[in-house]
Amino acid sequence: MxxxxxxxxxxxxxxxxxxxxxxxxxxxxxxxxxxxxxxxxxxxxxxxxxxxxxxxxxxxxxxxxxxxxxxxxxSPIEYTNIEVLLPTVFETGKDPLLLVLDQITDVRNFGAIARSAECAGVDAIIIPEKGMARIGADAIKTSAGALHHVPVCKVKSLTKTIHFLQESGIAILASTEKADSVYTSGNFNRPVAIVMGSEESGISEAVLKIADEKLKIPLLGNIESLNVSVSAALMIYEAVRQRS
CATH class of the missing domain: 3.30.1330.30 (Ribosomal protein L30/S12)
Structure with a gap:
């Protein structure tokens, strides 16, 4: 049944x-x-x-x-192969805007990120097979149905996929508090993949090590971090702002 x-x-x-x-x-x-x-x-x-x-x-x-x-x-959605999708995005003449999620295990955060990504015209969300929130009814609901519209690519290895993206001309921009540069100084006006990590442990060291650029969102209060869905929206819409 x-x-x-x-x-x-x-x-x-x-x-x-x-x-x-x-x-x-x-x-x-x-x-x-x-x-x-x-x-x-x-x-x-x-x-x-x-x-x-x-x-x-x-x-x-x-x-x-x-x-x-x-x-x-x-899964309530059909996954997309990033190696098949990426050439079709380039063929449209658009600079691809991709989102890579590393260790995002909270379903509601994932759904909220997907909603922002779809609204901003992100071309694909890339997630790992393991250590990731499962896409079920809660994720679909939190995304307001966005997960039915934005392509989701599930991959066995984020590091191998990132190497593939880099070889394809995609710059990897990692959002991390370990960065020296503020996110608004990053160059999003080119083919890019934005990498977001979990609130607890951030982006894994293996992924962070191979990122082309590390960017931080300034925090001026006493709380040590933003909700990851808010951080993702800021990063995504900085790309939209620069490309407008």
Whole structure:
């Protein structure tokens, strides 16, 4: 059976994968062994879907219906391949404006960022497969539906993707309090990807190390940081301002 956010039951999950649904993660009851489960595990490996053996209680907390020990989370959106999308943006004659999100785990922050990105005409949001807020009903609602309009690219490695962007002529501008330059001094009037990190740990060192430019948003009060969705909106709209 299926809801907006998950599918339960072994055959239903197998059918969803075979039909090309965007299955993000599969929970399988610990110790469950039968022919259908082996078929499901093979499919999961073939399609490189994250799978986890979990206690039955974890699945029961999500649904009490006849799940047969199997539950899969489905994405309400279709993901886009950044390597396919980027050339099409260049072909329009526009300087691409991309947004890279690193370790943004709060669903509401992610939704709010997506809303600002769509309103500002961001060409794509790039997110990692792991360590990222799951795109479900809450994210869609918080984004005011923006996640149905702005392309989202899920990638295995942010660092490899950033190298690809740089090789494609995209400047990587990282928003970090560790920077010396204020964000308004950055050059957004060119092909750019803005990188935002979580409020707790910021941008990962591996990503920060390969950024072309590091920019900070000045803080004049006693609070140490802005909400990441506010910071993202400031960075995005600085690009809009400079390009206007």
């Amino acid at each position: 299926e809801t907006d956010e998950y599918i339960y039951g072994t055959r239903a999950v197998i059918e969803a994968i075979n039909k090309g649904k965007t299955v993000e993660r599969v929970f399988i009851k610990t110790g469950l062994q039968n022919e259908l489960i082996h078929e499901l595990i093979s499919l999961v490996k073939e399609h490189e879907i994250a799978a986890q053996f979990v206690p039955i209680e974890k699945i029961n907390r999500i649904t009490r219906k006849n799940h047969q020990g199997v539950l899969a989370f489905v």
